[in-house]
Amino acid sequence: MPELAEVEYIRRQWDAGVGARVTRVALHAGKRVVRDVDPAECERLLVGSTLLGSEARAKQMIFRFGRGQQVAAWVGIHLGMTGELRIEPASFSPGKHGHFVLFQRERTLVFTDPRMFGRVRLAAGPEVPEWWAKLPPEVLSDEFTLERVTAFLSRRKKSAVKALLLDQTMFPGVGNWMADEILWRARIDPRTLGGQLKPAQVKTLWEETREVCRGALATVAIDFSDPPEDWFFHVRWADGGECPRCGLTIQTATIGGRTTRWCPRCQR
DNA sequence: CGAGATGTTCGGCT
DNA sequence: AAGCCGAACATCTC
Numbered sequence: 001m002p003e004l005a006e007v008e009y010i011r012r013q014w015d016a017g018v019g020a021r022v023t024r025v026a027l028h029a030g031k032r033v034v035r036d037v038d039p040a041e042c043e044r045l046l047v048g049s050t051l052l053g054s055e056a057r058a059k060q061m062i063f064r065f066g067r068g069q070q071v072a073a074w075v076g077i078h079l080g081m082t083g084e085l086r087i088e089p090a091s092f093s094p095g096k097h098g099h100f101v102l103f104q105r106e107r108t109l110v111f112t113d114p115r116m117f118g119r120v121r122l123a124a125g126p127e128v129p130e131w132w133a134k135l136p137p138e139v140l141s142d143e144f145t146l147e148r149v150t151a152f153l154s155r156r157k158k159s160a161v162k163a164l165l166l167d168q169t170m171f172p173g174v175g176n177w178m179a180d181e182i183l184w185r186a187r188i189d190p191r192t193l194g195g196q197l198k199p200a201q202v203k204t205l206w207e208e209t210r211e212v213c214r215g216a217l218a219t220v221a222i223d224f225s226d227p228p229e230d231w232f233f234h235v236r237w238a239d240g241g242e243c244p245r246c247g248l249t250i251q252t253a254t255i256g257g258r259t260t261r262w263c264p265r266c267q268r
Numbered sequence: 269c270g271a272g273a274t275g276t277t278c279g280g281c282t
Numbered sequence: 283a284a285g286c287c288g289a290a291c292a293t294c295t296c
Contacts (some may be wrong), residue, residue, distance in 0.1 A: 003274055032291075059275080081275050082293080097293090114293050117275055159286065168276085175274045257288070261271080 002079045003196070004058060004139075004173030005216035007211030011056040013085040014063065017109050018053055022046045022065070025104040026094055032116040033080075033099045040121055045073035046102065051109075058172030062132050071126050085112045123259050136172050139213045149206045150199075157195025163256025164194055171209060176258050177233060182212045184232040184243075189267045190260045193252075229249070236261040 002010060025046050029039045049065040049072060059078060066072040077083070077100075092108040094101045100111040100120045110118065123129035137143035152170045153161075165171050167177035174182070183190050185208040188201055197205070219227045227233045235241030241250045243263035251264045 006274070073279085079274085081273070115275090116292055119276090156285075164287090166275085177274055258275090 002059065002083065003175030003178050003216070005211055005220035006182065006224070007059050007061060007079060007173070007266050008056040008217065008221040010079065010083075010085050011054055013087060014054065014106060015111050016087045017051045017104050020051065020104045020106065021048060021050050022102050023105055026098075026101040026103070027120075028094075028099045031099055031113075033083075033113050034120050036119065036121045037100075038122070041124070041238035045122065045124055046075070049073060051102075051104075057132075057135055057138060058168065059166050059175070060132070060135065062129075066126075072124070074123040074129050074132070076119075076121035076123070076129065076132060077111060078117065078119045080113055080115060082115040083111065083113040085119035086112065090112050104202070136169050138172060139174070139209055140217075145211070146203060146206045149209075150202050153194040153197055153202060155194075157193060159194050160190060160195065161188060161192045161194060162253050162258070162260050164210070166256055166258065173213065174209065176260075177236060178216065180261055181227075181232050182208045183267060184262060186226045187266050187268065190255050190262050232263075 025043055027034045027037060027039055027042060046065055049067060052064040052066055052069065052071060054061060054063040055112055061077045063075040064071045065075065071255065088108040088110050090103065090106055090108060094110065097112040097114045098110050102109040114155065121131065149170065153164065156164055162179055162183065165174050165182060166176070182205065186201065186204045188205060200230060215227055219225050230244050232244060235250060239252055241261070242248065243250055243266055246263065246265050248263055248265045250261050252261050254260065
């Protein structure tokens with residue numbers, strides 16, 4: 001499910017537990033989602049510590065825990081395809097998909113993930129863990145420059161631009177629907193190879209990548225509401241949709257291993 | 269019942 | 283070596 005803006009929205013679901021101590025943890029040891037977490041270490045680090053705060057970055061989240069304001073442990077969560085965070089009553093008992101659960105006196109913080117493509121990580125100590133510190137520059141940061149994108153595309157000459165937009169090292173946070181939205185706004189055919197894009201198209205792609213991230217964060221991330229009505233988003237979920245710009249029936253194909261929809265007239 | 273799903277990662281080929 | 287592609291992961295929903 002989640003891309004950039006959805007991840008930010010989902011992260012905030014656990015804000016209800018900020019400032020409160022963890023009384024107990026439960027995880028489905030042996031399941032894929034928690035393969036990086038040692039249950040004993042998890043208990044030692046988290047039980048008795050306070051959830052201090054959290055951040056989202058691209059498709060990832062990190063939660064800080066400690067005593068007082070001193071950070072002593074970090075929990076990283078990637079939601080994969082079907083991960084969700086929820087708050088449940090203190091009396092909650094985790095079901096089949098409740099893979100990582102933090103109990104507090106007045107509520108329970110639950111991470112569910114039926115398909116288990118997500119991932120939980122744990123780190124000890126006051127230092128930001130390396131896997132978080134080393135995430136690539138965010139699309140909306142100053143470091144996400146046109147030059148970076150240009151260099152990337154010229155290195156990946158033989159890949160369809162749709163596949164390239166899904167590369168998290170260059171476009172962190174962009175997922176399948178955002179990639180289609182970006183290409184629709186940039187009027188670029190998703191099958192175009194990286195090496196075939198003209199400099200003007202690369203510039204537009206770079207700009208629209210930022211615009212789509214900005215727009216999604218202004219809507220979806222705030223209250224999980226849909227993006228503006230004129231976005232391609234609204235027509236891209238099924239065959240037979242019409243281009244919001246020209247009205248032509250949109251086209252569907254698998255590109256870069258993912259279902260892709262675009263307007264065959266507007267995007268060339 | 270089969271197909272496909274807003275994601276990553278691995279292994280093999282060029 | 284770097285880049286490219288397809289399969290695999292595990293479960294649910296349409």
